[in-house]
Amino acid sequence: MENFEEKQSATPDGNAAPGNAPAGTPLPPPLRLKVVGVGGAATRMVSQLCESKAFAAEFVAADTSVSELAAAERFGVRTVLLGENITGGIGAGTEASRGAAAAKASEETLRAMLAGTDLVVLIASLGRGTGSGASVEIVNLARETGVPSVCFATTPFSWEGVKSTEQASVAIDALHANSNAFILIENNLIAQTVASGGSFSEGFKISDRWIESGVTACCRMLLNTSGRMRVDLASFKNLFPNVGTRTLFSVGGGEGGNAQEEALTELFRCPLLKTRTSVSSDAETLAIHIETGTEPSLAFVNETVQRVKDRFGGDLRTLSSYAVNPALGTRLEICVFGAAGLRKASRVVHPVPKKKKQDSVMPGGVLVLGADDDDVADGNAEPSLALDDRLGGFAETRHRLFEGKDLDTPTYIRKQINLDKTLAKKKKEFGGAPKK
Amino acid sequence: MAQDNILAVIDIGSAETKVLVVDLEPQLQVIGAFCAKTEGMRKGEIVNLGALKESVHSVIGQAEKLAGAARRVRGACLAVSGALVGGFSVKGLTSVKSGVVRADDKDAARADAFDACLHRIPENRHIVQHMLRRYLLDRRQREEPLGLSGRELTYDLWVIDADDTYLTELYQIPNRLGMTVRGLFPASLASAEAVRTFAQIMDDNRLVIDIGAGTSDFVLFRDGAVVCTGVIPVGGEHITNDMSRGLQIRMEDAERLKIKYGNAYARDDDVFAEIDLDSFEGELKGFSKHVSRYKMELITELRLRELFTLIAKKINAEEAFSGTVFLTGGTAQMEGIGKLASAIFGNAEVRIGEPSLSFARAYAEPKYSTVVGLAKLYRDALSQKREALGKSGWFRRFFRGMF
Ligand SMILES: Nc1ncnc2c1ncn2[C@@H]1O[C@H](COP(=O)(O)OP(=O)(O)OP(=O)(O)O)[C@@H](O)[C@H]1O
Ligand SMILES: Nc1nc2c(ncn2[C@@H]2O[C@H](COP(=O)(O)OP(=O)(O)O)[C@@H](O)[C@H]2O)c(=O)[nH]1
Ligand SMILES: [Mg+2]
Ligand SMILES: [Mg+2]
Numbered sequence: 001m002e003n004f005e006e007k008q009s010a011t012p013d014g015n016a017a018p019g020n021a022p023a024g025t026p027l028p029p030p031l032r033l034k035v036v037g038v039g040g041a042a043t044r045m046v047s048q049l050c051e052s053k054a055f056a057a058e059f060v061a062a063d064t065s066v067s068e069l070a071a072a073e074r075f076g077v078r079t080v081l082l083g084e085n086i087t088g089g090i091g092a093g094t095e096a097s098r099g100a101a102a103a104k105a106s107e108e109t110l111r112a113m114l115a116g117t118d119l120v121v122l123i124a125s126l127g128r129g130t131g132s133g134a135s136v137e138i139v140n141l142a143r144e145t146g147v148p149s150v151c152f153a154t155t156p157f158s159w160e161g162v163k164s165t166e167q168a169s170v171a172i173d174a175l176h177a178n179s180n181a182f183i184l185i186e187n188n189l190i191a192q193t194v195a196s197g198g199s200f201s202e203g204f205k206i207s208d209r210w211i212e213s214g215v216t217a218c219c220r221m222l223l224n225t226s227g228r229m230r231v232d233l234a235s236f237k238n239l240f241p242n243v244g245t246r247t248l249f250s251v252g253g254g255e256g257g258n259a260q261e262e263a264l265t266e267l268f269r270c271p272l273l274k275t276r277t278s279v280s281s282d283a284e285t286l287a288i289h290i291e292t293g294t295e296p297s298l299a300f301v302n303e304t305v306q307r308v309k310d311r312f313g314g315d316l317r318t319l320s321s322y323a324v325n326p327a328l329g330t331r332l333e334i335c336v337f338g339a340a341g342l343r344k345a346s347r348v349v350h351p352v353p354k355k356k357k358q359d360s361v362m363p364g365g366v367l368v369l370g371a372d373d374d375d376v377a378d379g380n381a382e383p384s385l386a387l388d389d390r391l392g393g394f395a396e397t398r399h400r401l402f403e404g405k406d407l408d409t410p411t412y413i414r415k416q417i418n419l420d421k422t423l424a425k426k427k428k429e430f431g432g433a434p435k436k
Numbered sequence: 437m438a439q440d441n442i443l444a445v446i447d448i449g450s451a452e453t454k455v456l457v458v459d460l461e462p463q464l465q466v467i468g469a470f471c472a473k474t475e476g477m478r479k480g481e482i483v484n485l486g487a488l489k490e491s492v493h494s495v496i497g498q499a500e501k502l503a504g505a506a507r508r509v510r511g512a513c514l515a516v517s518g519a520l521v522g523g524f525s526v527k528g529l530t531s532v533k534s535g536v537v538r539a540d541d542k543d544a545a546r547a548d549a550f551d552a553c554l555h556r557i558p559e560n561r562h563i564v565q566h567m568l569r570r571y572l573l574d575r576r577q578r579e580e581p582l583g584l585s586g587r588e589l590t591y592d593l594w595v596i597d598a599d600d601t602y603l604t605e606l607y608q609i610p611n612r613l614g615m616t617v618r619g620l621f622p623a624s625l626a627s628a629e630a631v632r633t634f635a636q637i638m639d640d641n642r643l644v645i646d647i648g649a650g651t652s653d654f655v656l657f658r659d660g661a662v663v664c665t666g667v668i669p670v671g672g673e674h675i676t677n678d679m680s681r682g683l684q685i686r687m688e689d690a691e692r693l694k695i696k697y698g699n700a701y702a703r704d705d706d707v708f709a710e711i712d713l714d715s716f717e718g719e720l721k722g723f724s725k726h727v728s729r730y731k732m733e734l735i736t737e738l739r740l741r742e743l744f745t746l747i748a749k750k751i752n753a754e755e756a757f758s759g760t761v762f763l764t765g766g767t768a769q770m771e772g773i774g775k776l777a778s779a780i781f782g783n784a785e786v787r788i789g790e791p792s793l794s795f796a797r798a799y800a801e802p803k804y805s806t807v808v809g810l811a812k813l814y815r816d817a818l819s820q821k822r823e824a825l826g827k828s829g830w831f832r833r834f835f836r837g838m839f
Pocket of ligand 1: 451452479650671673698765766770771
């Protein structure tokens, strides 16, 4: 992403703001947002985000490795060294249990880090020790202290081995069950989106880019103070009242005369919609954020929002927001965030890592709900959504891994076979002309 | 008394529940049957017991009704499948004291095998069935070691076990209707029984794979004896799922597409072929109305290749396979699946099997294999039990599982 100026100064907010600041005065950031990276790879991603200055938030890196953290510090990232006595500051190795133990040992530091936060955006690189072990502990702490969480997690490539996959899978279940919104970046899946045969690190770079654009879009939506419509913290909480629901998250962009069509197509085909914890349609609540270079027409915003709703749902509640960002020029960017399974949330049994917290899964969730949220909290309000209507999905079943393999994920994704590329190659082989 | 001869034979598949109400006497005979969509089960695993009960009860009710209102069925026979079902081998050992194998040597080896089995089985699992794989006398395989000379006799046992919670929940389904569970068999064995052709003599080497919607149940026989059984939690629904994701279409559309145009091979002839989704009212209307037939086939081929390779790995861990492969279950109807299986199982002969038992002529479709075989297995076990009760002594070793 390009470097953006702080938005609030570019486009002063004309609306009556919470706290009734006089119009025209730049507002303080409306939200105390913390972006926390857990694990070595996530630490590097947080550094990147901090450097990009795409949005104003506090950036934190939590890792077991002194050298990783030292590198992050240079970018202005706040650092938390986990379990120095346990890992000696040289990393947690491949065992998630070591990462978890390290985080437990540093619980007080983590609590202090989370204090005074309105919303924590957690980035976890799953697969090895710190990412898979410590992230679960941190999400649990956030939940315990009542800080709502949005969690982005990357899964290891299948070539990283069965153990990594298994460890990541356990972590995914725990993170998903305890965060308000959970977005999975499946490395195997996103590698599909680019030319195969790239270098070894190419795959990771793509994964970095998705994390970056996902987190940026999500945070810019939340921090948006320009535009006439926006999503504030209270309404955002209403979108994700419970932990452990299924999240819809997608980003898309387009440029020039056909920007709207391009952006919507990209949005509807986003690989983040196809992970095993996500939904790709029929979300119950939805937030739609649109960014353009120049003030859009009302008709344009309306039409775009309607088309996104047609595709993704949002029957229970839809919030839309837009921001004008001159740096975009003729570019249009859309970000959609939603939740599904709220109605049946109380019936879904999720693993809860710590027994004592069980009662917070009860109807009502951990967060206080507004008066109009009764239908969300009531597990009996309506029968569950028809799962068959979504693209794929075996998410209800408990035994996802079979001998270390996630057999519910399509084979072509796990084997990293790019369908379009293969077809194109075949077509070329046959001379580009239909064969009779 | 007559009521004891009536049994509900129930196969709760991930896609459809099949129920046969059968009369066991004087000959096995189907007197009522029904089949409908299953709710609350995925990949052979119970995900919503309430919904599952409801849907299975309604199928049982319909089958009972067709069997005649006067008959209240009291007994049930069930198939087990899914990731919660396992299989392993244990070996019992004894030294042959007299140098020549006698009946008590066989008993001792057998007792040792069961001892070993009870030690291996975790507390939260139950034995569903066990069967003798073979005897080994001084490490050499013997069909009947009695009277042969040797020093060490091994009793090689194959055990099929299942998770307790799963079994408890499964039992609740007929229990709630006042039925008692009288028989419990692995789906793999039931399907194998159903597709066993008349011409086929017992000493055949064969691999039977029932590919349903959410699971693939397989069993390998050598010389008519079970070598191993297993369940892979992959079936036709995975193909549908992969298509839905790879082609960006809804599950329902993918399912219809699969049944109408599916092929287990990505064929060069189809590289330029497109299927018009409009006839299916595809969801992505306005974006793309056509899906590539080649892509669809490629998705299927990759999935099925992986499935067969997984099974090949499992059975080859026991012993190198040579023999005939039988494919059954709903997904066996996929075009080209036989050719693909043959390629993976060392160019073996592959047959697409449907139930070929005379009492169930009306149910000669691959998806009925499990339920038809289940009825036959129960009936055979019953006769064996009676026979054994009539005689005595070492005939008892034919007793299986719960009988
Ligand atoms: N002509 C066909 N081609 C390909 N697949 C088919 C065809 N007809 C049915 N199927 C598939 O067969 C599956 C259903 O088979 P079956 O009834 O044997 O499964 P089940 O017993 O309900 O499930 P399971 O045994 O896995 O629990 C479905 O996935 C369906 O898509
Ligand atoms: N996106 C991205 N992922 C990475 C990178 N390096 C490692 N990973 C992934 O992150 C996982 C965890 O690695 P890492 O964060 O270094 O380990 P940890 O510090 O013990 O958690 C690995 O299994 C990889 O899948 C990277 O540079 N970018
Ligand atoms: Mg590390
Ligand atoms: Mg079946």
